[in-house]
Amino acid sequence: MSEPAYVLDSTAFYAGIPYQGSGRYYTTYLVLEEVKTHNVGSSLIHSRVQVTEPSPESISRVKSTATKTGDLSALSQTDISLLALGLDMMKTEGGVNLVSDDFAVRNVAEVLSIPLAPTSLKGGEWKNITWKIYCRGCGKTYTNPKLTICPVCGTQLVRKASSG
Numbered sequence: 728m729s730e731p732a733y734v735l736d737s738t739a740f741y742a743g744i745p746y747q748g749s750g751r752y753y754t755t756y757l758v759l760e761e762v763k764t765h766n767v768g769s770s771l772i773h774s775r776v777q778v779t780e781p782s783p784e785s786i787s788r789v790k791s792t793a794t795k796t797g798d799l800s801a802l803s804q805t806d807i808s809l810l811a812l813g814l815d816m817m818k819t820e821g822g823v824n825l826v827s828d829d830f831a832v833r834n835v836a837e838v839l840s841i842p843l844a845p846t847s848l849k850g851g852e853w854k855n856i857t858w859k860i861y862c863r864g865c866g867k868t869y870t871n872p873k874l875t876i877c878p879v880c881g882t883q884l885v886r887k888a889s890s891g
């Protein structure tokens with residue numbers, strides 16, 4: 728059997744998953760865009776992660792399922808693309824693990840029978856990376872990986888991976 732395949736959401740990138748371990752990693756262009764705005768090294772991403780556009784069939788299947796489960800309003804376009812890619816990968820790879828901490832994403836994945844990787848990003852084969860996010864303008868540091876602009880002075884934030 729070959730290496731396990733993983734479909735990664737943006738939080739998986741912030742946790743450092745694609746930078747270590749030996750799985751085959753996949754994501755969508757929408758996730759990549761999200762990750763890029765947070766200054767995560769894009770050359771690293773391209774060397775480790777295959778970026779794929781999900782099929783329109785899978786996107787509509789995800790939308791109709793999410794409508795039934797009541798999760799559609801909680802899903803972003805990025806979330807929908809991720810789930811649709813998971814569906815595609817189940818066909819093309821014969822199996823995949825979806826990595827997402829988002830409740831609505833996990834809920835819809837379960838209904839679609841897309842296998843979910845364990846929520847704990849610290850466990851398993853990966854060592855967790857802690858991102859140090861800091862402002863060059865005022866020197867303040869942050870821990871919230873979703874922040875891109877310093878709330879204090881408005882400067883674009885810089886992040887550094889510190890493993891351990």
Ligand SMILES: [Zn+2]
Nearest residue numbers: 862865877880
């Ligand atoms: Zn600042």
